[in-house]
Structures are given as structure tokens and as C-alpha cells.
Amino acid sequence: MTVELVARMLAGNRVALSKLMTAVESRAPERPAILAAVYPRTGRAHVIGITGPPGAGKSTLTDQVIDRFRRAGRKVGVVAVDPSSPFSGGAVLGDRVRMMRHAADDGVFIRSLSTRGSHGGLSRATKEIAHLLDAFGMDVVLIETVGVGQTELDVMEVAHTTVVVLVPESGDTIQTMKAGITEIADVFVVNKSDREGAERIRRELEAMVELGPRGAGAWRIPTLATVAAEGKGVDELVERIDAHRAWRDARPKDPDAAWAAAAHDIRDLIVERFGACLRGQVDAGLLDRYRDALLAGTTDPYTVALEVLASEDLVARILLCK
Ligand SMILES: Nc1nc2c(ncn2[C@@H]2O[C@H](COP(=O)(O)OP(=O)(O)O)[C@@H](O)[C@H]2O)c(=O)[nH]1
Numbered sequence: 001m002t003v004e005l006v007a008r009m010l011a012g013n014r015v016a017l018s019k020l021m022t023a024v025e026s027r028a029p030e031r032p033a034i035l036a037a038v039y040p041r042t043g044r045a046h047v048i049g050i051t052g053p054p055g056a057g058k059s060t061l062t063d064q065v066i067d068r069f070r071r072a073g074r075k076v077g078v079v080a081v082d083p084s085s086p087f088s089g090g091a092v093l094g095d096r097v098r099m100m101r102h103a104a105d106d107g108v109f110i111r112s113l114s115t116r117g118s119h120g121g122l123s124r125a126t127k128e129i130a131h132l133l134d135a136f137g138m139d140v141v142l143i144e145t146v147g148v149g150q151t152e153l154d155v156m157e158v159a160h161t162t163v164v165v166l167v168p169e170s171g172d173t174i175q176t177m178k179a180g181i182t183e184i185a186d187v188f189v190v191n192k193s194d195r196e197g198a199e200r201i202r203r204e205l206e207a208m209v210e211l212g213p214r215g216a217g218a219w220r221i222p223t224l225a226t227v228a229a230e231g232k233g234v235d236e237l238v239e240r241i242d243a244h245r246a247w248r249d250a251r252p253k254d255p256d257a258a259w260a261a262a263a264h265d266i267r268d269l270i271v272e273r274f275g276a277c278l279r280g281q282v283d284a285g286l287l288d289r290y291r292d293a294l295l296a297g298t299t300d301p302y303t304v305a306l307e308v309l310a311s312e313d314l315v316a317r318i319l320l321c322k
């Protein structure tokens with residue numbers, strides 16, 4: 001089933017892609033097998049993060065960027081992440097509406113993710129869905145996420161190039177983030193530059209960039225002005241995004257970082273699988289014989305846990321976990 005679905009996806013079937021995304025997002029048991037099967041086909045796409053406060057125009061900008069990439073003949077996958085609305089899903093819907101004109105385009109695939117569907121593992125789900133889009137053959141994967149909190153930082157770890165979108169009213173955000181914001185951004189965009197104060201914010205950002213690394217090979221973070229609603233400044237944005245990729249590709253690869261990232265993924269997968277199995281084993285009657293003593297007050301949960309951990313019975317059940 002999984003093998004056939006992956007084969008269909010790799011052959012360009014969008015329904016298969018969509019089903020695989022759902023399996024991965026919901027942590028179906030086939031998830032590691034799916035990811036292993038697509039792995040050899042990943043590593044080609046340029047993954048671009050677009051983040052910033054709600055209402056900054058990220059979706060409008062994403063829509064414009066999709067348009068530019070499509071004109072250049074590049075295929076585009078989009079993951080719209082919304083960590084902020086676990087129940088409503090409202091913003092995600094708005095994002096989709098803003099990118100609707102690409103819905104009929106075979107070279108575009110848009111997936112929305114909310115906290116609800118991904119069992120708290122939003123950054124993991126985002127990363128894995130980006131891998132699927134990469135394997136599907138997308139040249140570019142855009143990840144739109146809201147805000148600059150920890151979840152977004154985790155999400156952005158997946159991105160090769162991160163665009164931080166601000167607006168003329170973002171002065172406070174910049175002040176609270178201070179240097180932290182230049183650590184995540186590869187490109188700054190002041191969107192809604194049709195509004196007053198845009199140039200002032202742009203200069204503030206530029207001053208902050210000046211304080212950053214300036215060595216010969218260092219990337220200099222550009223600060224761009226856009227009016228996403230009118231498509232202004234988007235060509236330059238796409239040009240800087242491409243330039244960042246070229247800069248990145250020209251740098252020597254860091255094997256330690258690559259191994260650390262892989263080891264992190266491997267450990268997570270092992271712990272997750274093992275934890276789920278162990279939970280099942282413990283629930284399957286391992287605790288029954290402590291019930292009466294616990295209710296009678298002659299023991300307590302902590303003592304029971306220590307006894308179970310030291311028991312041969314637990315070891316026997318652990319051996320059943322694969
Ligand atoms: N004035 C102005 N409004 C814009 C611009 N870009 C987007 N908007 C509007 O800002 C609102 C929020 O845009 P959206 O893309 O949903 O923001 P997101 O929450 O960051 O994804 C929408 O009503 C857009 O039409 C712009 O450059 N100038």
C-alpha cells in the first residue's frame with residue numbers, strides 16, 4: 001500500500017501526494033517507511049521560509065512569489081503553517097484564499113497545516129511535508145508561518161533561506177527582537193511600503209544589519225521594500241532569494257551540522273516509536289497487580305513506578321517493542 005502510494009506520488013500523482021501528507025501529518029504507523037522511500041529523491045528543492053507578524057502580507061507576498069517562480073518555469077510547493085489558531089483554522093483558510101488563483105496550476109501544490117492536525121509536532125510535520133514536496137519534484141518549497149516565536153524558529157530551521165516580513169507598524173517587534181531577528185533573517189522585507197513610515201523602518205533594519213557579521217564571505221542581509229498587494233518589489237525579492245541560495249551553495253558543507261541534524265531526526269523517531277510501544281505494553285495489564293495496594297494506601301504511584309522499572313516483566317515486554 002505504502003510502496004504503491006509512494007510510487008504513484010513520485011510519478012506525479014497529486015492525490016497520492018496528498019494522502020502521503022495526511023499519513024505523515026497524523027503520524028500514521030507507515031510514516032517512517034514513507035519518509036525512507038522518498039528520501040533518495042529529496043535534497044533538490046530550495047526551501048524558503050516566509051515569516052512575520054499576522055497581517056503583514058505574508059500570504060499576499062507568497063502568492064506573488066509563486067507567480068514569479070511559475071513565470072520562470074519553476075514548480076512550487078507551499079506549506080502554510082498556522083500555529084496560532086488551533087481551533088478556528090481561520091487564518092489558514094484566508095491564506096488559501098489569497099493563493100487561490102494557483103489552485104488549477106499543476107506546477108503548484110499548496111498544503112495548509114494547523115496545530116490541530118499535527119499533534120503538537122508542527123515543526124516536524126512541516127519539515128516532513130516539505131520533504132514530500134521536494135521528492136514530488138518541486139523546485140521551490142515556500143513555508144509561510146506566523147510570528148517569530150519558538151515554534152516558528154523551529155519551523156524555519158528547515159528553510160535554506162528565511163524571509164522576515166515586517167510592516168511600517170513593526171517598530172516594536174524590531175525593538176523586542178533586537179539582534180535575535182537578524183539571526184533568523186536572510187532577507188528583510190518591509191511590506192506595505194505604500195504606507196507612511198516604511199522607509200524609517202527599513203533604515204532601522206539596515207542599521208541593525210550593519211551590526212552583524214561583515215567578513216569577506218559573510219552574507220549581507222538585504223532590506224527590501226515591497227507592496228505585495230500591487231506586486232511591487234517582488235522581482236527584487238525573488239532575485240535576492242536566489243542570490244542567497246547561490247551564496248549558500250558556494251559555501252563549504254559542514255558535515256558536523258549535517259550529522260547532528262540527521263542524528264536528531266533518528267533519535268526522535270526511535271524515541272517516538274519506542275515510547276508508543278512501551279505505553280501500549282504498560283497499559284496492557286502490567287500495572288493490574290498494584291491496583292488493590294494503591295487503593296488501600298499501602299503503596300504510592302512513585303514506588304510502583306520504581307518497582308515496575310526494576311521488574312523482569314518490564315524487560316520482557318520491552319523486548320516485544322520493535
Ligand atoms: N496597503 C497594503 N496592504 C497590503 C499589502 N500587502 C497585503 N496587504 C493586505 O494586508 C492584509 C493581510 O494580508 P495577508 O497576506 O493575509 O497577511 P498575512 O497574515 O501576513 O498572511 C490583506 O488585506 C492584504 O490585502 C501592501 O503591500 N499594502
Ligand SMILES: [Mg+2]
Nearest residue numbers: 058059095144
Ligand atoms: Mg497568511
